[in-house]
Amino acid sequence: MASSRNCPADWIAALGAAISQCFPTGCRIAVGLSGGLDSVVLLHALHGAQEHAAFQLSAHHVCHGLSPNAESWVSFCVLTCESLGLPLSITRLALERQPQQSLEALARDARHAALRALPVDVVALAHHADDQAETVLLQLLRGAGVAGLAAMPLLAPGQPALWRPLLGHTRAELAAWATARKLAWIEDESNADRRLRRNALRHDISPRLAEHFPGYPQTLSRSARHCAEAGELLRELAVLDGLPDDPHKGLRLFALAALSPPRARNLLRQFLLSAGLLAPSEARLEAFRLALASPRSDARSALLHQGVVVLRQGDRVVVAPQVQAFRRTWRGENALALPHGDLVFDTTPGQGLRAEFAHQGCTVVPCPRGARLVLASGQPGRPVRELLRQHGVPVWARDAWPVLQGEAGLLAVPGLGVAPEARTRGEAPGYVLRWVPAPTTGPSYAGSKASR
Structure with a gap:
């Protein structure tokens, strides 16, 4: 969107040209419409841009239900x-707010998820230069690095992509354009609540900044673009330093160990980001680096981060799900949904577990430590976890590997076998247990011998 100091036809045409350049012909663009000034301006601007580009335009309103005026905003939209x-x-x-959870953050995340779920190609958001400046200042105050200071990108890829065509324009410019066109919009009373940090910044601090630093929103937006470029360079550096093209492959330890501490922290940070996680704090990232670099660090040195674990597995650093305890009763179902995957019971004549066990209420639990499975009559039981290791199952996956237990003890382990006394005989029907692990951000083990 070009400057509003130009005539409306000029910058609406420029907006249409940007759409033609960035998106395929006929793409579906949905405006995130709150009913406020910014989104109303964006909706009208894109409506006008349809004369200059071929795309399908719609709008989407997210009703949080937090304001007594929520339904009137729906009607306005x-x-x-x-x-x-x-x-x-x-x-x-x-x-549903959890204890100590920010209502502002909860609403924002829910709104973002709703927009990301739309069946469109692009979601157009109405963030402008003042919003960007506020984001930069808030990130500075929390000690963010270049990724945080890059603030909101103009275009965030994805399905759908997120596009912010108003980032080059101030709130005052949008208000002037809307007033000139006699547009109507609603005012959200929560925007005046100074208990919210962004509102306190907007009403109490930003006006003072503007007195001494006219045009500071554009200046801070420029700084955000510089930080975004720096962030891209840091990612390129991480690729040169050994960042895997797929986080499921894990990060090679020798690549991490060969680097200076700052470069190693950058590589580890980029690896976690590529796995879909937020970057940890400076102190936590350094703790990760030191723990993973320690000669005594092993697969049991699991570092918790955002509900997953970061740990060493052989010569790699992997990100794995945090194992959840479970206990299920199997009564003949074809499959049981477990926290880390599905346990499937394939009906197979002459193979697997005797069918009678389907009526005995057997129990499915994570593989207990010390569990042993007898593979052949007359032989001693062998450690299940060692068998899984020999089959290529990583240690964190062994913790979540399900086993089937009966009154007499261990009956079957998917991928390994069935205890001799529980096996079907002749061509009688039986159940072959198959473990289908859920996707993870650690190295895939779906192809290991035990999961076949």
Whole structure:
């Protein structure tokens, strides 16, 4: 969107040109429409840009239900879209706040998830230069690095992509354009709540900054772009230093050990980001680096981060799910859904577990430490975890590997076999147990011999 100091036709045409350049012909673009000034301006601008580019335009309103005016905002969005002849979809949220959870963050994350779930190619968001400046300042105050200071990107890839075409424009410019066109919009009363940090910054600090540093939003937006470039360079450096193209492959330890501490921290940070995790704090990242580099660190040196574990597995650093305890009763179902995958019971004549066990209420639990499985009559039981290791199952996956137990003890382990006294005979029907692990961000073990 070009400067609003140009005539509307000029910058609307530029907006259409940007769409033609960035997105395929006929793409579906949905505006995140709150009903406020910013999103109303964006909706009208994109509506005008349809004369200059071929795309399908719609709007989506997320109703949080937090304000007593929420339904009137829904009605306003409906009328606005009807006046433009544009389709509108609505998501109604039922937010459940956990103890000590920020309601502001909860609403933001739920809104973002709703928009990301839309069946469109692009979601257009109405963040502008003032929003960007506030984000940069808030990130500075929390001690963020270049990734945080890069703030909000103009275009975030994904399905759908997130596009912010107003980042080069201030709130004042948008208000002037809307007033000139006699547009209507709603005011969210929560924007005046100074208990929220962003509002306190907007109402109490930003005006003072503007007095002494006119045009500071554009200046901070420029700094955000510089930080975004620096972030790209840090990722390129991490690739040169050994960042895997797929986080499931794990990060080679020798690549980490050969680097200076700053480069090693960058490589580890980029690896965690590539696995879909947020970067840990500076202190926590250094603790990760030292623990993983320690000669005494092994697979049991698991570092918890965002509900997963970061640990050594052989010559690699892997990210694995944190094992959840479970206990299920099997009564003949074809499959049991477990926290880390599905345990499937394939009916196979002459193989596997005798069918009678399907009626005895056997128990499925994670493989207990010290569990042994007899593979042949007359032979001693062998450690299940050692058998899984020999079959290529990583240690963190062994912790979640299910086993079937009966009143007399261990009956079967998927991928390994069935205790002799529990096996079917002749061509009688039996159950072959098959473990289908859920996708993880650690190295895949779905191809290991035990999971076949």
